[in-house]
Amino acid sequence: MTTPLLAELTARAGDLAHPRTGRCVCGTVVTLADRPGATVVRHAATVAKAHDPATDPAALALRLATAARLPDVLLPPLTPAPVTVRGRLVTFWPYGAPVDPDDPDAAPWEAAAVLLARLHRTPPPVPLPAMRGPVKAARAVALLRAADPHPGAAAVLAAWDGLPAWARAEAPAPDPDTLCHGDLHLGQLVRRPAGTGPWLLIDVDDLGMGPAAWDLARPAAWFACGLLPPGQWARFLAAYRAAGGPAVPADGDPWPALDVPARALTVQTAARSLAKAVAAGRPLDEVEESFVDACARMAGLPARSHTNFAK
Incomplete structure (x- = not known):
């Protein structure tokens, strides 16, 4: 209609x-x-x-x-x-041609990483407000609180309560001087001219200043939940580092920088999944269950499946 x-x-x-x-x-x-x-x-x-x-x-x-x-x-x-x-x-x-969702092996992880590194190294050309990533996570949790009860909600809310205030949009974020996309996932890349040109980032709704690690948080969360293969995660992280991205150290363990944003994106995804499932009157699918399970583990509660997040 x-x-x-x-x-x-x-x-x-x-x-x-x-x-x-x-x-x-x-x-x-x-x-x-x-x-x-x-x-x-x-x-x-x-x-x-x-x-x-x-x-x-x-x-x-x-x-x-x-x-x-x-x-x-x-x-x-x-x-x-x-x-x-x-x-x-x-x-x-x-119009730009998007990533092909039916060909995950061809996903442009390296291109996404290089674009992020370039963005994070660029001084903002105009004064910008704060990146909106934590605000979107808080909005997802608010929708979950407003939805009808679901057995998985307690674990998601407990994981949310365990995050620092800045990740819940309740305090200013640390490292507020980096230009960030704010909502990075593969659906935010297009090729322009369509199908032949270089990859570019789209959707500026959440663009702003904040911690660069937030832009790596969604692929990090998918990797930690066992949904992004280690090889693809390694390609993404290596390309970001090779391009001089400042969100993580040039070598060594990246998780001290990524842990809080990855946990926040895990909670955001789980909260949205639960709210949508309740509204549709359907059970969670396997991917959605993985995020709820990850929240349970983060909160120290029993979880159905293993994730890479520590208790």
């Missing part, structure tokens, strides 16, 4: 994709996402994104300006400022 917002986004993207007529003659009009926090439409080579209703317009403008000035790391926007469409802030982007 086409909503008024979706219809207007499609029309606005068409105006950019086909400036003379606004009409699509290529047959490529695709809804890439349509959820409360983001609606994304592709019209030919143009993508329009309606951001979360709670998005701060001044912060988004600064994040757009950063992407425009770092085109070797971040996909640059097509327009310099967001517009308002039906009460939502909307930005426009060139």
